[in-house]
Amino acid sequence: VLVLLIALIAATQVTSTILEIAFKSALQDYLPNADRQNAFSGNYYALINGAAMLFQFVGAPLLLSRFSGRVIHILVPVLNLGALGYMLVASPLWGSAIAYGVFKTLDYSLFRAAKELLYVPLPFDARYRAKEVIDVLGNRVSKGMASLGVTLLQWTSVVFSTLSYAGIGLCAVAMWLCLALPLTSQPERERSS
DSSP states (O other): OHHHHHHHHHHHHHHHHHHHHHHHHHHHHHOOSHHHHHHHHHHHHHHHHHHHHHIIIIIHHHHHHHSOHHHHHHHHHHHHHHHHHHHHHSOHHHHHHHHHHHHHHHIIIIIHHHHHHHHTTSOHHIIIIIHHHIIIIIHHHHHHHHHHHHHHHHHTTOOOOHHHHHHHHHHHHHHHHHHHHHHTOSOHHHHTO
């Protein structure tokens, strides 16, 4: 279970990193003026944080009280797949902004709350000691490796486009979904005992 959890965290952080790079690249391409970039970014992050706050205090409690953890753990990557699909057909700036915004809104609120439920049936040591390693190292190392991978590829003259970022994101989210299925396959009554 712990190996699946760290792999799940890695897939989410690769998705996060790729979407952030795609958004910032599109922002720089479509708004080269630094003042306009800052204005757009400020409004964008204010909207994302507001949506995440609303979802954390209203959406997540409602959804978590009405649906099983399994449904939530399948719903979040499916919504991200939809946002990445939109990224493939929309303008690069708006497609990447929507995809990154959907990811961040769900990650800050619903996914983090649902992820905590995966630790509940585990023994004390796994809940507290392994959780720290998974959450801290899994997040940081995965983000760092994804960033390093993109940087090394760019250094070797690989040019990334919105399409390639979306493709990498789709692969990472598909992996995320494939990992969520076995992690949530046990019936709730067995997981809580």
